[in-house]
Amino acid sequence: MSRTAQRRDALRATAAAQGLDAVLVTNLLNVRYLTGFTGSNGVLLVRTDGADLFGTDGRYTTQAGTQVPDVELLVDRATVAALARAAVQRGIGRLGYESHDLTVDGLAALEKVLADAGGAELSSVRRAVEAQREIKDDEEIDSLRRACTVADQALAELATEGALRPGRTELEVGRELDARMLQLGAEAPSFETIVAAGANSAIPHHRPDSTVLRDGDLLKLDFGATVEGYHSDMTRTVVLGHAADWQREIYELVAASQSAGRAALAVGADVVAVDAAARQVIVDAGHGEHFSHGLGHGVGLEIHEAPGIGQLGAGTLAAGMAVTVEPGVYLPGHGGVRIEDTLIVTDDEPELLTLTSKELLVL
Amino acid sequence: MSRTAQRRDALRATAAAQGLDAVLVTNLLNVRYLTGFTGSNGVLLVRTDGADLFGTDGRYTTQAGTQVPDVELLVDRATVAALARAAVQRGIGRLGYESHDLTVDGLAALEKVLADAGGAELSSVRRAVEAQREIKDDEEIDSLRRACTVADQALAELATEGALRPGRTELEVGRELDARMLQLGAEAPSFETIVAAGANSAIPHHRPDSTVLRDGDLLKLDFGATVEGYHSDMTRTVVLGHAADWQREIYELVAASQSAGRAALAVGADVVAVDAAARQVIVDAGHGEHFSHGLGHGVGLEIHEAPGIGQLGAGTLAAGMAVTVEPGVYLPGHGGVRIEDTLIVTDDEPELLTLTSKELLVL
Numbered sequence: 001m002s003r004t005a006q007r008r009d010a011l012r013a014t015a016a017a018q019g020l021d022a023v024l025v026t027n028l029l030n031v032r033y034l035t036g037f038t039g040s041n042g043v044l045l046v047r048t049d050g051a052d053l054f055g056t057d058g059r060y061t062t063q064a065g066t067q068v069p070d071v072e073l074l075v076d077r078a079t080v081a082a083l084a085r086a087a088v089q090r091g092i093g094r095l096g097y098e099s100h101d102l103t104v105d106g107l108a109a110l111e112k113v114l115a116d117a118g119g120a121e122l123s124s125v126r127r128a129v130e131a132q133r134e135i136k137d138d139e140e141i142d143s144l145r146r147a148c149t150v151a152d153q154a155l156a157e158l159a160t161e162g163a164l165r166p167g168r169t170e171l172e173v174g175r176e177l178d179a180r181m182l183q184l185g186a187e188a189p190s191f192e193t194i195v196a197a198g199a200n201s202a203i204p205h206h207r208p209d210s211t212v213l214r215d216g217d218l219l220k221l222d223f224g225a226t227v228e229g230y231h232s233d234m235t236r237t238v239v240l241g242h243a244a245d246w247q248r249e250i251y252e253l254v255a256a257s258q259s260a261g262r263a264a265l266a267v268g269a270d271v272v273a274v275d276a277a278a279r280q281v282i283v284d285a286g287h288g289e290h291f292s293h294g295l296g297h298g299v300g301l302e303i304h305e306a307p308g309i310g311q312l313g314a315g316t317l318a319a320g321m322a323v324t325v326e327p328g329v330y331l332p333g334h335g336g337v338r339i340e341d342t343l344i345v346t347d348d349e350p351e352l353l354t355l356t357s358k359e360l361l362v363l
Numbered sequence: 364m365s366r367t368a369q370r371r372d373a374l375r376a377t378a379a380a381q382g383l384d385a386v387l388v389t390n391l392l393n394v395r396y397l398t399g400f401t402g403s404n405g406v407l408l409v410r411t412d413g414a415d416l417f418g419t420d421g422r423y424t425t426q427a428g429t430q431v432p433d434v435e436l437l438v439d440r441a442t443v444a445a446l447a448r449a450a451v452q453r454g455i456g457r458l459g460y461e462s463h464d465l466t467v468d469g470l471a472a473l474e475k476v477l478a479d480a481g482g483a484e485l486s487s488v489r490r491a492v493e494a495q496r497e498i499k500d501d502e503e504i505d506s507l508r509r510a511c512t513v514a515d516q517a518l519a520e521l522a523t524e525g526a527l528r529p530g531r532t533e534l535e536v537g538r539e540l541d542a543r544m545l546q547l548g549a550e551a552p553s554f555e556t557i558v559a560a561g562a563n564s565a566i567p568h569h570r571p572d573s574t575v576l577r578d579g580d581l582l583k584l585d586f587g588a589t590v591e592g593y594h595s596d597m598t599r600t601v602v603l604g605h606a607a608d609w610q611r612e613i614y615e616l617v618a619a620s621q622s623a624g625r626a627a628l629a630v631g632a633d634v635v636a637v638d639a640a641a642r643q644v645i646v647d648a649g650h651g652e653h654f655s656h657g658l659g660h661g662v663g664l665e666i667h668e669a670p671g672i673g674q675l676g677a678g679t680l681a682a683g684m685a686v687t688v689e690p691g692v693y694l695p696g697h698g699g700v701r702i703e704d705t706l707i708v709t710d711d712e713p714e715l716l717t718l719t720s721k722e723l724l725v726l
Contacts, residue, residue, distance in 0.1 A: 039568070040568070045723075054555065058655060058656070059567055059568045059656065062569075063566075063570065078676070083487075092574060097465040099466065099468045099471075100466055100467075100468045101466060102465070102466060102467050103462065103463055103465060103466055104462040104463075104465055104466070104467060104470050104487070105462045105463045105487075106467075108462075117663065125469070173550075175545050175546060178545050179542040179545045179546055182538050182540060182541050182542045182545070183542055187555070188551065188552070189551070192550075193392065203425050203426075204422055205402070205422045205423065205426070206425075209402070233715070249462050276691050312440075323562060349703070
């Protein structure tokens with residue numbers, strides 16, 4: 001049985017437990033997760049009796065046949081409406097839907113179609129598929145591993161070639177990093193690549209601009225690659241030319257915090273406690289106010305997904321979760337350091353997917 | 364007055380005409396359009412009295428200050444809730460919202476916040492901002508022009524360097540095209556680049572794979588660049604080595620259809636009639652069934668936006684609209700040709716933004 005069929009079965013069990021006859025999955029990433037379909041229009045009806053139905057439009061007939069060979073196909077330009085109509089015609093009385101994805105207008109249209117077709121009762125399944133997606137299976141972990149390898153390799157090549165040197169601009173470095181990841185097999189960068197030099201490195205989410213890299217700068221690179229839809233996420237901070245004492249000091253501090261955060265990644269650990277384990281190191285050094293964001297987040301088909309690991313998070317870690325650990329210390333006007341890895345929570349030590357060294361690199 | 368301030372004033376007028384005190388803009392592209400903000404979390408309250416409020420979270424405090432200097436800033440992690448609360452506190456009684464963007468869960472949360480804050484009446488403004496966005500101003504057209512130039516230049520360079528030759532794979536060509544666009548200043552490809560060789564060219568939306576380009580193949584390239592958030596969209600079909608008669612024949616047919624479609628782009632023209640002008644050429648040649656999609660679509664901050672130009676479209680063209688014209692003839696199992704430009708509708712001739720030659724290129 002394919003991984004996607006297994007995932008549909010898991011959703012089927014959730015739907016049955018909620019007394020539903022079927023779930024209409026409209027979130028496109030959830031549809032991809034449950035079917036493997038990568039087009040821009042796809043809707044899935046998962047039925048508790050197993051007779052699922054996949055809907056798309058005429059642009060994707062061939063692609064749907066290849067990517068979703070094991071689900072009955074319905075081709076219609078008005079995909080959600082056609083699938084809802086088919087559901088009622090095939091006897092679905094209680095239909096689950098994704099209230100976090102469907103818009104207000106979308107729900108109104110769906111209610112009208114259902115009523116016109118003879119009626120069905122709607123009930124939200126909330127984030128049932130997202131909850132499944134928190135635990136990655138082996139195929140997903142393989143994709144994440146490849147995505148992390150592409151990012152590792154792109155950075156290694158640029159560093160070796162001397163691309164990270166004084167005189168270049170943030171924007172040039174960012175574009176080169178993006179282009180290299182594509183050459184190495186990424187479908188796209190995971191998000192808008194952050195390249196932040198000198199004082200800009202103190203801005204957590206700086207957009208690369210025409211700032212010129214200078215000798216003595218901290219250079220913060222936060223970037224990732226997308227492979228088979230899965231996102232890698234890594235931050236490394238290097239120093240150009242020579243490192244000043246204050247730079248070494250905050251680097252070592254962030255590295256120690258990051259190490260403590262990684263060590264706290266265990267099955268059953270509370271996400272607030274994981275954040276605290278890393279944060280305490282920075283607080284103890286008197287820099288608590290300079291670590292202004294959460295410790296990390298889940299990563300997968302989205303760059304940010306559940307679980308959030310932070311002071312406002314909730315829940316515990318489980319084996320198979322893919323998460324980032326990314327503390328930072330930012331000294332406004334001077335510079336900042338962030339160190340971030342992507343890891344898999346396991347019953348044993350967490351598996352590190354981003355393998356670039358975390359020793360302070362002076363280029 | 365900045366372009367973004369002018370756009371907010373136009374929305375303000377729409378809101379006033381609907382008897383609203385303010386509009387809560389949650390669609391992130393609409394927020395970008397109205398403010399210039401490019402971060403991943405931004406919400407805008409446009410008030411009829413002019414005292415607008417822009418909300419984001421702590422990651423973007425600096426960026427919001429730079430990109431949105433002329434709107435009062437509210438920083439809060441729970442951005443929509445904070446903005447809604449502020450609206451009620453500042454006397455907003457009738458609040459417009461985007462029912463095509465806000466999810467069912469989002470509306471429930473918004474209703475609760477408003478009720479807790481003392482109450483306000485909600486009313487959908489539908490796609491009011493999208494309607495504004497159909498007509499591009501000069502800044503937007505400049506961005507589109509640059510995006511089209513990047514795509515033109517990337518293709519020209521690859522063709523000159525011999526990158527489009529037998530022996531290479533679709534995936535290699537696609538990645539090279541993407542990387543070249545980034546080097547030339549694109550923020551990203553506009554969408555997943557289509558490279559389709561031989562029989563694959565008959566699949567309208569083929570995903571590039573390991574198919575090897577061969578002598579005598581039709582090679583269809585559908586791609587674009589994003590510059591300042593604006594998307595270009597162009598398709599060219601070339602032949603490798605030598606062109607067979609049937610290939611020349613459908614190429615000339617599609618070129619004639621595309622020319623007819625471009626000629627029909629006039630202020631006041633009905634979108635169904637524009638589609639028909641191009642389609643009739645293909646129907647007359649007996650290939651009507653092989654042109655299986657609409658003629659074109661609006662393009663801007665999204666790769667597909669209003670107006671749709673097709674048999675199921677509605678409405679008329681206006682000066683300043685940016686649209687594609689992209690007829691195709693697809694012969695299943697053999698090959699297909701599509702030719703697509705991005706153009707601006709004007710009171711005179713349409714302005715062609717994608718300047719790559721449409722003569723049949725034999726490489």
